[in-house]
Amino acid sequence: MPSAGRPRAFDTEAVLEAAMLLFWEQGYEATSLAQLRAATGLSSASLYGAFGSKEGLFKQVVEHYVKGPGSVTDVIEDETVSPREAVNNLLHRSIDMQADSSHPTGCLIALSGTMRAPGDEHAGVCATVAAQRQADRVRIRACVERGITAGELYADVDADTVTTMIHSFLLGLSTQLRDGVAATTLHSAVDALLPNWRPDRSAPPEPNRL
Incomplete structure (x- = not known):
């Protein structure tokens, strides 16, 4: 035996x-x-x-x-809060996590395996982080669609456009923090972004409104 x-x-x-x-x-x-x-x-x-x-x-x-520090993004799936609040929590809590001095600045998914030399040697590494980013896009889009249904966004808004805006902001936090941009500044930027989720229905539609 x-x-x-x-x-x-x-x-x-x-x-x-x-x-x-x-x-x-x-x-x-x-x-x-x-x-x-x-x-x-x-x-x-x-x-x-x-x-x-x-x-x-x-x-x-x-x-x-993803199970540890990266789990901060799971708040985007929280349906016990409004879609706007879910996005608010996603961005503000991600800033707090990525700026935490107890570990490297930024997001491992955004920073660690994006570039590779020509050829297939590290294709699996790029595919691993790309798959996680795609999973995040899917979750953000579901929240955007919920926002449209809830009336927080115009019914004819392009869900892919809003999804890309939020996800690009999320991914950009890493380079901003690595470049020394203060977390307080990034929190203020989130606060400037989110009012677009509550359109004034008494006003005529703006060309670039969400």
Whole structure:
């Protein structure tokens, strides 16, 4: 009878947390195996044995991030509040999370795996973060559609346009914060954006109204 495999002698969650901080700060390509070994305390053999490859580790890191700091975006699905409030919570809470000094600034999904050299070597990495961004777009669009139904937006508004505006704002927070823009300024920008969700129906439609 074959013997049972040896249990892992490390804390997977701790390893993913350490690797997450590196990928978050430096991006996928700039993070070396030597840095990952130093941060996690694992040998190359252990890393490859547990995760298959650097890319395999990154994919699990993304899952770890989405369940942890990245879960702040889940508020967009909260149907116990108005669609406008859900967007308000999404943007304000994302700013707070991304500006938190206890971890790297910005969003791992927006920053860590966007660029790659020509060829297919890192295509899986780009696809991993692109899939998460697409999932966020789908959730934001559902909230926009709910806003149209609730009368917070004009019935003939283009849902894809409003979705793109909100998602672009969300993704742009990372570069703004990395460039030193104050969180207070970004919060004010959100407050300037959201009044568009409550059109004055007594006034004639504006060309660029939402």
